[in-house]
Amino acid sequence: YLAHQDEWESNARSYPRRLPIALAEGFGSYVRDVDGNVFIDFLSGAGVLSLGHNHPEVAKAAAGRLQVLTHALDFPTPAKREFLDAQLSMLPAALRDRMKVHFCGPTGANAVDAALKLCKTATGRGGVVSFQGGFHGATHAAMAVSGLVSQKEPITDGMPGVHFFPYSYCARCPLGLKPDSCETNCVSLLERSLQDPNGGIAKPAAVVLELVQGEGGVIPARKDFVQRIRALTRTLDIPLVVDEVQTGAGRTGTWFAFEQYDIEPDVIVASKALSGIGLPVAIILYDKRLDTWSPGAHTGTFRGNQAAFAAGVETIKIFHRDNILENVQKRGIQLQTRLAALETHPWVHEIRGRGLMWGIELADPTTKSPAVTEAAAVQYHALRQGLIVELGGRDDAVVRLMPPLNVTEEVIDQAASIIIDAVTTSCP
Numbered sequence: 299y300l301a302h303q304d305e306w307e308s309n310a311r312s313y314p315r316r317l318p319i320a321l322a323e324g325f326g327s328y329v330r331d332v333d334g335n336v337f338i339d340f341l342s343g344a345g346v347l348s349l350g351h352n353h354p355e356v357a358k359a360a361a362g363r364l365q366v367l368t369h370a371l372d373f374p375t376p377a378k379r380e381f382l383d384a385q386l387s388m389l390p391a392a393l394r395d396r397m398k399v400h401f402c403g404p405t406g407a408n409a410v411d412a413a414l415k416l417c418k419t420a421t422g423r424g425g426v427v428s429f430q431g432g433f434h435g436a437t438h439a440a441m442a443v444s445g446l447v448s449q450k451e452p453i454t455d456g457m458p459g460v461h462f463f464p465y466s467y468c469a470r471c472p473l474g475l476k477p478d479s480c481e482t483n484c485v486s487l488l489e490r491s492l493q494d495p496n497g498g499i500a501k502p503a504a505v506v507l508e509l510v511q512g513e514g515g516v517i518p519a520r521k522d523f524v525q526r527i528r529a530l531t532r533t534l535d536i537p538l539v540v541d542e543v544q545t546g547a548g549r550t551g552t553w554f555a556f557e558q559y560d561i562e563p564d565v566i567v568a569s570k571a572l573s574g575i576g577l578p579v580a581i582i583l584y585d586k587r588l589d590t591w592s593p594g595a596h597t598g599t600f601r602g603n604q605a606a607f608a609a610g611v612e613t614i615k616i617f618h619r620d621n622i623l624e625n626v627q628k629r630g631i632q633l634q635t636r637l638a639a640l641e642t643h644p645w646v647h648e649i650r651g652r653g654l655m656w657g658i659e660l661a662d663p664t665t666k667s668p669a670v671t672e673a674a675a676v677q678y679h680a681l682r683q684g685l686i687v688e689l690g691g692r693d694d695a696v697v698r699l700m701p702p703l704n705v706t707e708e709v710i711d712q713a714a715s716i717i718i719d720a721v722t723t724s725c726p
């Protein structure tokens with residue numbers, strides 16, 4: 299399979315290069331490759347499979363819908379209405395009546411693009427502020443507002459008017475400050491730039507923010523950082539777009555991560571895990587006052603995946619019935635507690651995360667430079683021991699752990715043992 303792919307598939311493919319396996323089937327937190335090897339899957343389709351592979355009830359709901367209506371563009375359908383109502387019901391009460399949904403087609407990057415267009419239309423302004431190390435997708439506009447440089451090379455021109463500011467990456471502060479005395483100077487920098495009439499930047503159409511940078515290395519933003527950005531954008535009347543493509547739909551222990559920051563965003567971008575089992579669907583939820591779009595202003599053929607809608611509704615039912623958010627919190631603490639054994643390891647720079655989204659940043663003990671080779675070795679060692687994990691971060695030196703959200707205590711325990719062994723063996 300891998301040789302066949304080498305010959306016929308685009309060179310841009312990524313995962314199989316570091317994880318050289320061909321997948322045959324999945325079940326819950328496990329996948330089996332074509333040679334019959336079984337792996338614990340802590341990649342979860344890049345955070346998509348919140349209820350694991352082939353969740354039987356969700357798969358059944360999706361399959362049932364496929365026998366009734368497979369495609370309906372953006373016409374109203376019963377499945378779409380149920381999905382929309384279910385999504386709105388997951389918002390905090392204060393936001394529920396203020397928000398509308400736009401169906402974007404069908405990936406996270408498409409939804410980020412839609413959010414940017416919406417804010418530009420509503421404000422009549424150009425320009426976007428986003429953050430160093432952020433990732434928003436691979437379409438041209440989503441890429442242009444992504445600050446994760448490695449994902450943009452070798453595209454040299456971005457989008458005019460995009461300005462990057464430091465993120466609260468305190469383990470390697472971009473301003474060289476200490477977290478307890480920095481007074482979130484990174485936000486002060488943004489504040490000065492937005493307010494300085496001489497030499498500042500023009501008021502942008504939007505500020506786009508990940509609350510936990512996922513691809514950037516699992517970096518939860520500091521609460522004061524987020525709250526100051528929210529206050530600033532409110533004062534200046536700039537829509538705040540939170541990109542919850544990866545953090546949303548339960549990954550961090552609340553339905554959306556912004557709930558943990560006590561803020562109300564103007565636009566929420568959601569996709570990946572909305573259908574629970576990986577059927578494509580992407581939406582933006584946004585404040586009704588931004589809805590200045592004229593009919594047909596933002597279209598797309600695949601904006602009505604009926605099977606994904608049915609799966610999404612079933613997923614939310616299961617979240618309630620099986621207390622999935624509570625499981626995320628409990629299993630997250632379990633994973634964090636086990637990983638604490640690595641905290642004093644000389645190659646471990648920082649262990650961080652929220653809910654079931656964790657990262658172990660590796661660095662050379664002497665130079666503190668990102669331990670790129672060692673991280674790749676940890677990933678490969680884990681694979682050989684039966685655990686699939688992802689790498690991320692500015693230099694791919696962060697080992698990322700993203701189990702399905704209904705993962706059991708036993709599976710977390712087994713995976714934690716493998717990862718501890720992988721770090722210990724690969725970083726001597």
Ligand code: PMP
Binds near residue numbers: 410
């Ligand atoms: N935003 C964030 C925060 C993401 O993590 C991703 C995907 N990793 C995207 C946007 C893009 O989503 P997609 O790959 O579905 O286009």
